[in-house]
Amino acid sequence: MRILLLGTLCTLLLGCIDAPNVKLNEKNQGLVYCAEANPMTFNPQVTTTGSTIDLIANQLYDRLISIDPDTAEFKPELAESWGVSDDGTTITFYLRKGVQFHHTDYFTPSREMTADDVVFSFDRLFNVYNPYHFVGDATYPYFQSVGLDQLIQEIIKVDDYTVQFKLFNAESSFLSNLATDFAVITSKEYADILAAAENKSQFDNKPIGTGPYKYKQYLRDNLVRYHKNETYWKHPVAMSQLVFDITTNNTSRIAKMLTKECDVTAHPSASQLAVLSKRADITVDKAENLNIGYWAFNTEKEPFDNSLVRKALAHSVDFNKILQAVFYGNGQVAKSYLPPASWAFSEQESMPTYNPTLARKYLDMAGYEDGFEMTIWAMPVSRIYNPNARKMAELIQSDLKQIGVTAKIVEYEWNTFIERIGKHEHDSVLLGWVADTPDPDNFFSPLLSCTATFSDKNPANWCNPEFDLLLTKALDTTDIEERKAFYAQAQAMIIDQLPLVPIAHGMRFQASSKEVKGIDLKPFGGISLANARKQ
Amino acid sequence: MREYLFRRLSLLLFMLLTLTAFTFSLNYLFPGDVLTNLSGQVNSSYAQSQALADKYQLEENIIVQYGAFLGRIVDGDWGYSLSSGQPVFEHILLLFPATIELCVYALVVAIVLGIPAGVIAAVFHKRWPDKVINSLTLMGFSIPIFWLALLLIMVFCLGLGLFPMSGRIGLLYEIEPYSHFILVDIIAQGFPYGGFAFIDALKHLALPTIVLAMYPTTVLIRFTRDSMLNVLEQNYIKTARAKGLNRRQLILHHALRNALLPVIKQIGLQFSTLLTLAMITEVIFSWPGVGRWLIESIYQRDYPAIQGGLLAVSMFVIFANMFAEFSHTVLNPISRNQAHGKI
Numbered sequence: 001m002r003i004l005l006l007g008t009l010c011t012l013l014l015g016c017i018d019a020p021n022v023k024l025n026e027k028n029q030g031l032v033y034c035a036e037a038n039p040m041t042f043n044p045q046v047t048t049t050g051s052t053i054d055l056i057a058n059q060l061y062d063r064l065i066s067i068d069p070d071t072a073e074f075k076p077e078l079a080e081s082w083g084v085s086d087d088g089t090t091i092t093f094y095l096r097k098g099v100q101f102h103h104t105d106y107f108t109p110s111r112e113m114t115a116d117d118v119v120f121s122f123d124r125l126f127n128v129y130n131p132y133h134f135v136g137d138a139t140y141p142y143f144q145s146v147g148l149d150q151l152i153q154e155i156i157k158v159d160d161y162t163v164q165f166k167l168f169n170a171e172s173s174f175l176s177n178l179a180t181d182f183a184v185i186t187s188k189e190y191a192d193i194l195a196a197a198e199n200k201s202q203f204d205n206k207p208i209g210t211g212p213y214k215y216k217q218y219l220r221d222n223l224v225r226y227h228k229n230e231t232y233w234k235h236p237v238a239m240s241q242l243v244f245d246i247t248t249n250n251t252s253r254i255a256k257m258l259t260k261e262c263d264v265t266a267h268p269s270a271s272q273l274a275v276l277s278k279r280a281d282i283t284v285d286k287a288e289n290l291n292i293g294y295w296a297f298n299t300e301k302e303p304f305d306n307s308l309v310r311k312a313l314a315h316s317v318d319f320n321k322i323l324q325a326v327f328y329g330n331g332q333v334a335k336s337y338l339p340p341a342s343w344a345f346s347e348q349e350s351m352p353t354y355n356p357t358l359a360r361k362y363l364d365m366a367g368y369e370d371g372f373e374m375t376i377w378a379m380p381v382s383r384i385y386n387p388n389a390r391k392m393a394e395l396i397q398s399d400l401k402q403i404g405v406t407a408k409i410v411e412y413e414w415n416t417f418i419e420r421i422g423k424h425e426h427d428s429v430l431l432g433w434v435a436d437t438p439d440p441d442n443f444f445s446p447l448l449s450c451t452a453t454f455s456d457k458n459p460a461n462w463c464n465p466e467f468d469l470l471l472t473k474a475l476d477t478t479d480i481e482e483r484k485a486f487y488a489q490a491q492a493m494i495i496d497q498l499p500l501v502p503i504a505h506g507m508r509f510q511a512s513s514k515e516v517k518g519i520d521l522k523p524f525g526g527i528s529l530a531n532a533r534k535q
Numbered sequence: 536m537r538e539y540l541f542r543r544l545s546l547l548l549f550m551l552l553t554l555t556a557f558t559f560s561l562n563y564l565f566p567g568d569v570l571t572n573l574s575g576q577v578n579s580s581y582a583q584s585q586a587l588a589d590k591y592q593l594e595e596n597i598i599v600q601y602g603a604f605l606g607r608i609v610d611g612d613w614g615y616s617l618s619s620g621q622p623v624f625e626h627i628l629l630l631f632p633a634t635i636e637l638c639v640y641a642l643v644v645a646i647v648l649g650i651p652a653g654v655i656a657a658v659f660h661k662r663w664p665d666k667v668i669n670s671l672t673l674m675g676f677s678i679p680i681f682w683l684a685l686l687l688i689m690v691f692c693l694g695l696g697l698f699p700m701s702g703r704i705g706l707l708y709e710i711e712p713y714s715h716f717i718l719v720d721i722i723a724q725g726f727p728y729g730g731f732a733f734i735d736a737l738k739h740l741a742l743p744t745i746v747l748a749m750y751p752t753t754v755l756i757r758f759t760r761d762s763m764l765n766v767l768e769q770n771y772i773k774t775a776r777a778k779g780l781n782r783r784q785l786i787l788h789h790a791l792r793n794a795l796l797p798v799i800k801q802i803g804l805q806f807s808t809l810l811t812l813a814m815i816t817e818v819i820f821s822w823p824g825v826g827r828w829l830i831e832s833i834y835q836r837d838y839p840a841i842q843g844g845l846l847a848v849s850m851f852v853i854f855a856n857m858f859a860e861f862s863h864t865v866l867n868p869i870s871r872n873q874a875h876g877k878i
Contacts, residue, residue: 030707203572216709220619221831223706243706252701252821261699261706413835418616493706 020515029531030241031516033230034253034262036381037414038220038246039208041136042207043432044182048446048457049418050140050434050526051381053181055224055244059497060102061209062234064093064118067176069522072438073122074175078113078185088170088478093118095161100231101187102214103420109189113210115157120188122155122165132191142182142436145452146173146445172478176437181526185210212530221246230376238518239534248414250382257282257511263534264512264519266527267382270437273509281514287521289508290435291333292443293385295376295396296459296500297428303372304427310498312362313428317399323504326392330509334502337443337494341523343480344440344487348495351502359403367399371404373490377429379419381414384506385432392430392503422456431459432506435524440487442524444463444471448499462499539864547857551850558846559604565838569593575615575623575839581603606847614839618832623843627825631847633703634817634824638809641747642742642802650798653759657794658786660764668756677754680812684746684819691742694752698742701821705739708732716730743820747812753754758801763794796867803859807852 037051045059064079076082079093099113124132125140126149143149150172167174176264177183190208194200200407207215213226221394224244228237245262247253254272256262258279268276268284276282297304304310306326323331332340336348363369378387378393386392390411397407412420421429435442446452450463467490474486494500508521518531559784562572564805568582570576573591589595592603607613613623631716692700702718704710710720718740721733735764775789814826821827829844 033707219823221828222702225706225709241707241709245702245706247701247821255688255693255700259696259698259700261701413618413831416835440538 017251029239029534030243031239031529031530031534034244034247034256034265035224035244036246036248036250036266036383037358039218039224040415040418042215042218043186043204045121045140045143045184045186046204046505047417048145048182050436051266051414053526056207057181057184057311057526058211058530059213059226059242060207060211060215061186062211062492063181063183063185064095065175065179067524068435069520069524074179075077077120082175084175089167089487091158091165091167092158093163093165093172095163096233097161099210099233099304101190101210101435102208102229103231104206104208104214104216104465105275106202107190107193107208109187109208111189113187113473114160114499115184116160117185117188118163119157120191121184121186122152124186125149126152126155132200132203132319136204138183139455140182142180142412142453143177144455145449145457146177146441147449147451148174148177150451160189169476171475171484173437173439173441173475176439176442180436180442182436192237201275213242218290220293227343232530234279234530237530239529242529242532248381250388254511257513260513262513263516264510264529264532266510267384267387268509268511269387270326270330270509272386273330273511275326276511277423283512283514285510285512285521288341288510288523289384289506289521290524291385291432291436291505292337292339292342293383293503293506294334294500295428295430295503297498298370298424298426298461299499300424300461301427303366304374306366307497308362308366309368310501311352311403312359312368312403314368314501315355315362315502316403316405317357317396318354319501319503320354322392322395324432325388325395326388327504327506331504331506334504336491336504338440338487338491339505342438342440342443343434344484346488346491348491352493352495352498355441356402363403364403373406374400374427375410376406376427377410377412377417379414379417379429379431383432384385384434384508385504386430387506389430396430397472400474421459424456424461426459429459430503438524440483441471443476444490445475445488448494460499462497464493464497464499467493467497543857543861547853550853554846554849554853555605555608556601558842559601561838561842561845565841567838571617572838572842573614575837577618598811602713613843613846616832617837618835618840618841623839625826626840627843627847629715630825630828631711631824631842631851633717633853634810634826636716636718636811637740637743637747637816637822637824638806638813640744641809642751643807644744644748645751645755645805646802648748649755650759650795652752653756653798654763654786654791654794656756656760657763657767658782660767665760668760672753674755675749676757678749680746680749681815682795683749684742684816687742687746687769688819699735700742703739703823704732704736708735743816743822746819747809747816750812751802751809754805754808755798755801759794759798762797763790766790766794769793796863799866800859800863803856803863806855806859810848810852 035055039052039055040047040049042056044053044061062078064077065074066077068075078096079094079101082091082093084091095115101109101113124130125143127133141307151167151171152165153168156164158164187208191203194203212229212232216227217225223246226242228240248257250269253265256266257265273284277284297310299305323333335351336346338345376393376396378389382388392399393409397409400407432442446457448458448462450468452458453461453463470486470490472481477483510521512519515534516532517535518533519529562569565572570587570593574587576587587813592600611624616623616626651777652668656665659665688700691698710732713723721736726733772790775785814830817827818830819823825844832840832844
């Protein structure tokens with residue numbers, strides 16, 4: 001009776017609900033993107049977390065230059081053109097005129113973007129006297145880990161639309177570092193107003209940029225709302241609203257795709273792709289991507305400071321089985337640290353293979369005949385390089401049992417997880433890296449250099465001066481063949497020392513409803529929704 | 536009446552004190568630094584942690600600390616959430632209305648469906664309507680609500696595509712939050728988006744409300760039925776019947792009012808169960824309420840948030856119970872003679 005009653009009530013309600021034009025009218029047309037995590041900040045300068053960069057970098061901001069994903073050449077963005085001096089130490093950018101910062105309810109710009117803004121944006125990163133340098137702990141992980149703070153001597157405003165970077169020495173990856181998602185241009189005028197109001201912390205939370213969308217609202221665990229930037233310099237923006245629906249659960253994201261609550265979803269997991277591709281109204285895009293999923297050891301902690309132990313662990317795990325179970329055939333087994341699509345890739349003969357007997361032997365040699373206990377930190381979100389870290393951790397756990405090592409799996413909410421990994425609280429961690437530029441240095445310096453250790457970004461906590469020297473040598477030259485040789489040595493060194501075990505390179509997937517167009521998957525960097533439209 | 540009120544209020548005060556004492560002790564029982572658990576601020580410099588220790592009077596004895604804790608609770612300074620860095624109290628203010636809204640609608644549905652169904656079952660005692668209602672109630676009573684929720688999602692959201700499966704409203708509708716009760720806000724703003732926002736909000740409400748209403752509905756049906764049967768046995772009903780009143784008059788004028796009195800009390804008691812079930816419902820339907828936030832906080836080991844959430848939820852339950860008991864007393868003079876308050 002009651003259910004009958006309920007049923008009738010529902011039908012009655014639906015009678016008026018299911019009117020044909022439930023769709024939002026033209027004025028409110030917007031796009032809902034289901035994202036996998038809360039943004040940690042709204043300023044890409046202060047983070048390297050991919051899930052955050054996806055949400056903010058290309059949506060709210062622009063950079064001086066970018067890299068064309070097809071040709072790998074530099075493209076003008078906020079800088080119309082640029083020139084490099086013969087010795088490579090002076091780089092001059094000629095800025096675009098008529099670029100407007102966002103007009104929002106909390107800030108109205110009185111002038112266009114000028115050289116002052118560019119100088120301010122970079123000055124904040126490197127100059128300790130900049131009033132904003134110490135806002136938010138003064139960590140600029142990307143720039144510090146690639147050593148830009150050691151490289152830039154001076155940033156000079158030549159005139160309102162010309163900026164000059166003076167470097168201590170020429171470095172081959174300088175321009176590509178400026179083209180990453182992190183090197184955004186922020187507004188000096190906005191910064192000055194906030195500084196005058198003693199409210200500097202707002203700068204990274206209520207963003208002002210020049211990008212296609214402007215900030216409107218952020219509700220933690222719920223949504224991020226952007227409105228379109230009517231004065232966007234590049235092209236008119238089709239979507240009047242862009243909403244990120246924060247859905248941490250993989251299955252929920254897929255379900256929301258099916259119920260049309262999401263227009264686009266990030267990182268659908270490989271096991272569920274079949275469900276999505278059955279539907280006629282959903283497209284699943286697949287693209288090659290420069291990334292690496294790895295298992296990193298905290299090399300400063302016992303017993304992982306012993307490379308024999310690391311070798312034993314690497315040989316004890318059957319990564320082929322993992323690849324099947326976690327990537328469902330959509331990942332490539334790592335044959336080196338760099339993905340094969342990178343120009344500096346060199347295949348490593350001595351990649352560790354599954355061999356429990358050998359693993360036991362290494363453990364005996366290291367003096368751990370009886371095994372030991374350790375933690376495996378599994379990230380709670382699905383990323384390209386590791387769609388299901390929890391499952392992977394469980395498989396590793398069962399493999400480790402065979403050589404007498406007891407592993408405990410540790411999980412935290414994503415942002416807490418990253419923070420704790422930064423403090424090196426882990427024994428070992430399943431993590432990965434998606435390239436921000438096609439330059440191979442992007443895989444090395446931000447992750448495995450000594451400076452990365454100091455800026456809390458090195459998950460292996462591994463600082464090897466010899467390795468750093470190789471990286472520096474590779475950056476000091478512009479000769480491609482020479483660089484290749486150095487990076488080949490660096491890759492060999494990683495496989496020899498095993499601060500981390502490279503596991504796999506994933507494919508980038510994206511599910512979107514058929515009517516959504518204009519979202520291209522790039523092989524590197526964060527997603528851009530500037531051209532998104534519905535048809 | 537005044538004495539009764541006084542007794543109830545003193546009982547309330549005592550319960551609140553016990554509750555805050557328990558919450559306060561959590562700071563010491565949780566792992567980690569007491570100061571961090573209290574304030575939610577980490578990595579502070581020596582000067583900062585000294586200032587914090589002063590504020591929280593950590594140097595003093597435990598009674599003084601508890602006093603300071605009470606003062607901050609009253610002031611609305613509930614510490615900062617470890618994971619968001621925002622004041623816990625602000626989170627609660629923002630999220631609690633969503634939970635209350637869901638609970639209230641579920642309770643309304645439960646009352647609207649449960650009481651008539653219970654009356655019908657009692658009136659047709661041991662005949663087919665009674666048997667049908669009884670067996671359906673038993674079924675509804677035994678279904679775990681998370682399973683029911685998933686079943687409904689599978690059928691109505693994923694299968695038929697009739698209802699959305701998450702949130703309070705389509706995310707593209709921008710509703711300014713004044714009262715934080717979504718339907719109220721939409722009505723207050725004069726049905727924006729040509730009324731579609733309102734319809735969308737109703738659609739979002741439908742499934743969570745049904746799921747959450749299931750348990751209290753079945754409880755109310757059983758309770759109303761039993762209470763009604765009990766009343767129908769009474770002598771004054773027999774007298775009324777002997778006087779020649781017809782069935783309708785008998786039930787509506789004589790039996791119902793008396794039968795509903797214990798039910799009203801029951802409705803108040805349902806609120807605590809309802810809040811617990813609401814947490815499960817919120818998680819499944821991604822309803823942005825305090826329950827989902829609390830569970831998320833537990834997962835993140837966000838101690839200040841867990842503490843604040845527990846305190847807010849339990850305080851709410853206590854107040855709701857008190858209110859139900861009080862209204863029961865107002866309606867039922869007999870219970871006023873019970874001089875001592877009951878929990």
